[in-house]
Amino acid sequence: MHRFYISPEQSHGNILRLTGGEAHHALRVLRLKIGNETVVLNGAGDEFLCEVQNTSKDSVSLRVTGKKSVPAPACAITLLVGIPKGKIIESIIQKSVELGARKIVPLLTERVVTQLDNESAEHKREKWQQVAVEAIKQCGAAWLPEVAAPATIAGFLKQGEAFDLQFVGSLQKERRHPAEIFREFEKTHGRLPKTAAAWVGPEGDFTPDELEMIQNAGAQPITLGNLTLRVETAAIYCLSILNHELNR
Numbered sequence: 018m019h020r021f022y023i024s025p026e027q028s029h030g031n032i033l034r035l036t037g038g039e040a041h042h043a044l045r046v047l048r049l050k051i052g053n054e055t056v057v058l059n060g061a062g063d064e065f066l067c068e069v070q071n072t073s074k075d076s077v078s079l080r081v082t083g084k085k086s087v088p089a090p091a092c093a094i095t096l097l098v099g100i101p102k103g104k105i106i107e108s109i110i111q112k113s114v115e116l117g118a119r120k121i122v123p124l125l126t127e128r129v130v131t132q133l134d135n136e137s138a139e140h141k142r143e144k145w146q147q148v149a150v151e152a153i154k155q156c157g158a159a160w161l162p163e164v165a166a167p168a169t170i171a172g173f174l175k176q177g178e179a180f181d182l183q184f185v186g187s188l189q190k191e192r193r194h195p196a197e198i199f200r201e202f203e204k205t206h207g208r209l210p211k212t213a214a215a216w217v218g219p220e221g222d223f224t225p226d227e228l229e230m231i232q233n234a235g236a237q238p239i240t241l242g243n244l245t246l247r248v249e250t251a252a253i254y255c256l257s258i259l260n261h262e263l264n265r
């Protein structure tokens with residue numbers, strides 16, 4: 018059954034309406050007809066079973082026949098990742114959606130090739146947010162993660178966002194296995210973290226000064242194994258660790 022997305026603000030009532038790109042996909046690509054069933058996600062935990070009620074040149078009216086609400090994950094996961102070359106960041110966003118991230122922050126670090134002004138950064142954010150929308154439609158995730166505008170490490174830290182637990186993939190000698198960090202947190206707090214962050218460096222990794230800044234903010238260095246991983250592999254590795262530890 019095909020899935021579509023509408024914003025939470027548009028998902029009230031018994032009749033939902035697809036417009037813009039969603040309507041174009043439904044009408045021109047999938048060629049939905051009156052009576053066809055489909056699923057609509059609003060990215061805020063609600064999944065609607067719908068039936069096509071009416072179609073026009075540029076919109077589709079759907080009658081809601083059922084609704085399922087999925088609670089938010091017990092731990093809100095944030096991925097902070099150095100922007101890699103090309104379109105690799107789009108793949109990282111897709112995998113982050115599948116692995117349950119609630120927020121993705123593309124980082125402009127010293128070793129990131131991409132340099133953006135404010136206008137370009139917002140354009141990129143909108144484009145990458147749409148990648149996340151397409152990803153929830155593909156995998157059926159009930160919650161749409163926020164893709165933040167690209168930020169420097171210092172710029173993000175100035176926002177003052179706090180996490181119960183955060184770690185950074187590191188190649189330095191003083192690093193620990195992530196399982197140790199989780200066991201230590203559980204022993205100290207008697208529960209699993211409610212917010213967590215994973216920092217992943219760009220190609221060439223974080224500089225020593227950047228790593229120091231991240232660690233001073235509370236992130237603990239962890240090992241990602243003995244091999245040097247690509248950015249996208251390291252991101253998936255970190256999110257997989259969080260999934261494993263939070264869903265035991």
